[in-house]
Structure formats: structure tokens, C-alpha cells
Amino acid sequence: MQVLWFIPTHGDGRYLATSIAGRSTNYDYLKQIAQAVDHLGYFGALLPTGRSCEDAWIVASTLMPLTQRMRFLVAVRPGLVSPGVAARMAATFDRLSNGRLLINVVTGGDPVELAGDGLHLSHDDRYHLTDEFLTVWREIAQGNEITHKGDHLDVQGGKLLFPTVQKPYPPLWFGGSSPVAKEIAAKHVDAYLTWGEPPSQVAEKIKSVRQFAEQQGRSLKFGIRLHVIVRETESEAWDAANQLIRYVDEDAIAAAQKAYARMDSQGQRQMTQLHNGSREALEISPNLWAGVGLVRGGAGTALVGDPDTVAARILEYSALGIDHFILSGYPHLEEAYRVAELLFPRLPLSHAQPIDQQVMFSPFGEIVANEKFPKQSSTPATVD
Numbered sequence: 001m002q003v004l005w006f007i008p009t010h011g012d013g014r015y016l017a018t019s020i021a022g023r024s025t026n027y028d029y030l031k032q033i034a035q036a037v038d039h040l041g042y043f044g045a046l047l048p049t050g051r052s053c054e055d056a057w058i059v060a061s062t063l064m065p066l067t068q069r070m071r072f073l074v075a076v077r078p079g080l081v082s083p084g085v086a087a088r089m090a091a092t093f094d095r096l097s098n099g100r101l102l103i104n105v106v107t108g109g110d111p112v113e114l115a116g117d118g119l120h121l122s123h124d125d126r127y128h129l130t131d132e133f134l135t136v137w138r139e140i141a142q143g144n145e146i147t148h149k150g151d152h153l154d155v156q157g158g159k160l161l162f163p164t165v166q167k168p169y170p171p172l173w174f175g176g177s178s179p180v181a182k183e184i185a186a187k188h189v190d191a192y193l194t195w196g197e198p199p200s201q202v203a204e205k206i207k208s209v210r211q212f213a214e215q216q217g218r219s220l221k222f223g224i225r226l227h228v229i230v231r232e233t234e235s236e237a238w239d240a241a242n243q244l245i246r247y248v249d250e251d252a253i254a255a256a257q258k259a260y261a262r263m264d265s266q267g268q269r270q271m272t273q274l275h276n277g278s279r280e281a282l283e284i285s286p287n288l289w290a291g292v293g294l295v296r297g298g299a300g301t302a303l304v305g306d307p308d309t310v311a312a313r314i315l316e317y318s319a320l321g322i323d324h325f326i327l328s329g330y331p332h333l334e335e336a337y338r339v340a341e342l343l344f345p346r347l348p349l350s351h352a353q354p355i356d357q358q359v360m361f362s363p364f365g366e367i368v369a370n371e372k373f374p375k376q377s378s379t380p381a382t383v384d
Contacts, residue, residue: 001318001348002043004073005336006328007033007063009047009054014331017256017295018247023331025054027062033333034063037070040340043351044071046225046326048298049106051113057089064097073102073173073326078133079119079126080108084158086133087140091164099165105130105174105189107181109265121152123264127180128152134172134188141169173223173324177205177266186212189220191324196226196301197270198285199316206321223324224317227292227302228335230310230342237304244330245279245291253279256295268297275300287313299328311346318348 007030014021023029037045047056060072074093076086094101107126108114114121121129129152136155139146145159164170174185175193182205185192192209194202206222213220229244231237260268275282275290282291284301287309293300303310314325329335365374 001314002324002350003339003344003347004071004324004326005033005037005042005045005339006326006332007037007045007047007059008328008332009056009059010050010052012331012333015243015247016245016292016330017249017252020247029333030059030063031066033336034067034070036333036336038067040336041344041349041351042070042336042340043324044073044100044102046073046104047075049075049077049104050108050110051116057093061093064093064100067100069100071100071102072097073104075104075106076137077106077108078130079114079121079152080117082155083133083137083153084140084155084160087137087158087160088162090141090170091160091162094164094166094170095162099170101166101170103170103172104193105134105172107176109263109268111264112262123178124180125152127176127178127184131184131187134184138169138172138188175225177270181266182209183212185209186218186220187216191221191223193223193225193324193326195270195299196224196288196303198288199320201270202317202322203320210321221323222321223326224322225299225326226328227299228310228327228329228339228343229289229302229304230307230329230339232306232342234306234309237306237310241289241291241302241304245294248279248291248295253294256297260297263297302329307342307346311343314343314347
């Protein structure tokens with residue numbers, strides 16, 4: 001299992017849909033989060049993309065030299081950048097970071113935003129463009145020369161002079177819930193991503209994508225994007241969930257839902273259907289809470305509970321075939337620590353070093369009575 005965190009380049013704070021206790025996501029703050037991710041042993045972090053965010057490639061490039069181990073999951077946008085340019089960007093980042101790049105293929109789901117960027121294709125045509133883009137990108141990134149003339153791209157002698165560190169190229173990640181998206185994912189990518197839907201829906205999606213992949217003679221890994229609200233007790237966790245949306249009013253919900261309704265993303269529609277803009281019955285599956293999606297696009301669900309319960313829910317997704325977990329929480333700096341401290345010891349991670357195997361250069365916890373080190377435990381206690 002690999003757990004990644006999130007770099008909130010579109011804003012952060014203690015509450016949703018308000019400036020109260022809002023937090024400026026300036027460079028100093030982004031540095032703190034990235035270095036926490038690196039220090040705590042997360043596999044990496046996702047950087048969001050879109051006009052509501054700082055540019056992911058530039059942010060990742062500035063954070064790269066300040067970190068040592070974490071990977072950066074950064075978006076390429078078919079239709080907004082050519083496959084040759086995207087391949088050069090990826091190769092440069094991969095070399096300079098010593099192989100720490102992951103690539104998130106994003107077709108976009110908001111026609112209004114896409115029109116502002118000069119892309120005027122329909123939903124399915126964007127995925128057909130993505131198919132051509134990845135066909136060309138993969139060849140170039142592997143060091144091959146390619147000539148391709150399709151419905152959307154005309155590339156003559158595309159090639160890459162400076163190779164990537166990771167072979168055959170940095171791993172491709174991809175999300176999309178429509179049939180055409182699943183088909184394109186199965187044909188090209190290494191990891192398919194889903195939103196945090198109830199386990200039964202995730203199981204159906206994995207089954208469908210696997211069938212497409214089998215038709216291509218390929219196999220994929222799977223990932224999920226979720227928020228997490230974990231506290232030492234169940235009641236504290238649910239209190240924290242309710243506090244997160246304490247300033248969310250009906251006007252904010254209506255404005256958000258109006259914006260999401262214009263999108264042609266099937267994944268966004270499915271996220272919205274989990275709550276239908278209503279604050280009632282937000283626990284849509286045991287410990288899976290849809291409150292975030294009332295005013296936030298994309299990832300709109302959170303796992304809520306005490307450490308043992310949240311870990312058990314994560315393991316349920318793992319049993320379905322989920323390998324990668326992209327988690328987040330508000331505010332992202334403090335919650336990066338909380339998730340690592342409360343959940344990492346309870347999960348079969350492939351990347352985080354257990355506390356009892358770390359070299360102790362400093363005390364774990366405050367020294368007792370000026371001379372005694374606190375008793376160490378591999379698993380944090382859950383207070384009843």
C-alpha cells in the first residue's frame with residue numbers, strides 16, 4: 001500500500017466555504033507541507049490542476065530541491081500542451097528530481113474553464129484526443145521517434161533527446177468514470193484513480209476497468225482519492241467533521257452545486273449524487289462522509305472515525321484492489337502529521353519507516369521530569 005498526501009494550492013483552512021480561520025497558501029506554507037510529507041514518510045503528494053490553482057509544474061519544481069524522498073504527482077493536460085513538450089517537461093523533472101515524478105493525466109471536466117484555455121472539444125472528443133496524446137507521449141518518452149497523424153494531432157518526427165530516469169517513463173495515473181475514459185485508461189496508463197465512492201461502487205468500477213485492460217492484454221494498479229478526518233475517538237472525529245462545515249450555508253451549497261452542474265464529468269456527477277446538495281444523511285456508507293462535496297469539487301468524501309476504524313475502512317478498499325491512497329485533510333499541514341501518527345502504524349505501507357526503526361536523533365515526545373524519555377509504542381493508543 002502507498003499513501004500520498006495533497007498540496008492545497010487552491011487554498012486551505014480550518015473550515016470550508018469561509019475566510020474564517022482561512023490560511024494563505026503562500027510559498028512558505030507550501031514548503032512546510034511538502035517537507036512534512038517528505039519527513040513523515042508519505043510516498044508522495046498530489047498537486048491539483050486548473051485555473052483555481054497555482055501551476056502544478058512550477059510549484060513542484062520549487063519544492064523538489066527542498067525534499068529528498070517524496071514523489072510529486074503532477075498533471076499533464078492533453079489539448080493544453082503538446083505531447084512532445086509534455087514529454088520534455090516530464091523528462092527534465094524526472095532527471096532533476098532523481099526519478100521522483102508521477103504523472104496525472106487530466107482531460108478536464110469543466111467546459112467553461114476549458115473554453116477559457118482555448119479547448120472547445122466535447123467530452124468524448126477530449127478523451128479521443130487524450131488517446132492520441134498518450135500514444136505519442138509514450139513513444140517519445142521511451143526514446144522512440146514517432147510520426148502520427150490523427151483526428152486531433154499531427155506530429156512529424158517527435159522525439160526526446162534527454163531520457164527519463166524511470167523506465168520506460170514516469171508512471172502514468174489517470175481518473176475518469178465514463179466508459180470512454182475507462183477504455184483509454186486501460187489502453188495506456190499504469191494506475192487508474194477513482195473518487196472516494198462507497199466500496200460497492202468502487203468494486204464495480206475496478207471490475208469494469210480490469211475488463212477493459214484484459215481486452216488490451218494489460219493490467220493496471222488502482223488508486224483512490226479521499227479526505228480523512230481521524231481522531232483518537234469516534235465522537236471526536238464526527239465532531240471535527242461537523243466543525244469543518246459549520247460555516248457552510250445554503251447559499252454556498254447552491255453556488256457550488258450550480259457550478260458543478262455545468263460540468264460534463266461523469267465522476268463529478270457521481271460525487272454530487274452522493275449528497276444531492278443536502279446536508280441530510282451525509283454518512284453515505286459506514287464512516288464515509290459526503291460533507292466535503294457540498295462545496296468542494298472533485299474529491300468530496302472523507303473517511304471519519306477513530307484510528308482503528310479508519311484503518312479498517314482503508315483496508316476494505318485495499319481488499320478490493322486499491323494500491324494507492326491519496327489522502328488529505330483540513331488544514332493540510334496539521335492533518336498530515338495526524339494521519340501519519342494515527343494511521344501509518346496500522347497500515348501495511350511499502351514506504352514509511354516504522355518509528356521503532358528510525359534513528360532517534362531527538363526525543364519522541366516531551367522528556368518527562370527533565371530526565372526520562374517517554375515510553376515508546378509502535379501503535380498509538382486509542383482513548384475510549
